[in-house]
Amino acid sequence: MVGMTGLWNWSVGARIDPGHVQKALAGALERPVAGIGVADPGALLCDVYHVGGDFPTLVDVYLAPDELDEETIASAVAVRLAAAVLVPDDTLNPSRYVCAEPDGTLRPVHVDEVETDDGAERRHLRPCTGDDPACAAHPGCHRSRWKPDPTPERPAAA
Template sequence: MFGMADGDPTPGLWNWAIGNRIDAERVHGAIAGALERNVGPLGTDGAIMCDVYRVGGDFPTLADVYLAPAGVDEATAASAVAVRLETAVLLADDTLDPTRYVLAEPDGTLRPVHVDEIETDDGPERRGLRPCTGGDCDRTPERPAAA
């Protein structure tokens, strides 16, 4: 296993934090373009559903993607969405370290990072992005993604 989000134990549900304030329609469009499928808000029939909401922190737009297609690598999809939105997308990795995430950069590159998460009434805020260094990151090299 690569050590990034491609081993997600919850297929069909992706939770992403986006590095800028982005409108829900634009997020839906970027996901639709990346997956080549219809994407709409919760309650949309026959489509991938995506709930987009705002929080504070360095990644102020959260996107919960429901009914994500099986067989599509989450990190690769996030990479393609980051390119389309021209901003970073943060997603959980598959380690047990609660501060470690995968960062999909606007150029499509994927790399492991650490970030602090604070739970608020509005949802989780993520701050303090820093490179992944040390023993916990040795098994996960940076890699370019197919965006």
């Protein structure tokens, strides 16, 4: 399909009904969204399932549109759901994400992740300050377009 890219994998910071997630995504994209196995040839496919952790709703969007910025759409979905949405960032650091806040704000964060039989569980959200042990363990936080966000108690690493 022209104008389509790969897969968006998000985690939502609340347990949300799959239909509600699909409606929020459809509103943000201004196009139909359907669950896996639903016969709707014009709809974007979206799988929603639940795990444990602080971000218990996992969202997989298949053949996502490449002309739209994933973080922007996640931000619009976060506002519609009134819940934070984690989006993988542009580093190879497995603990680093961009968090779309319920007010639409985007910021870099780290989370602890444990793989379970049901899927990845994410816990312990914290801002990426450049000083987090997760920043030091994997290069890339300072090279990301989502720069670490130093705080007065955690200044940026030199």
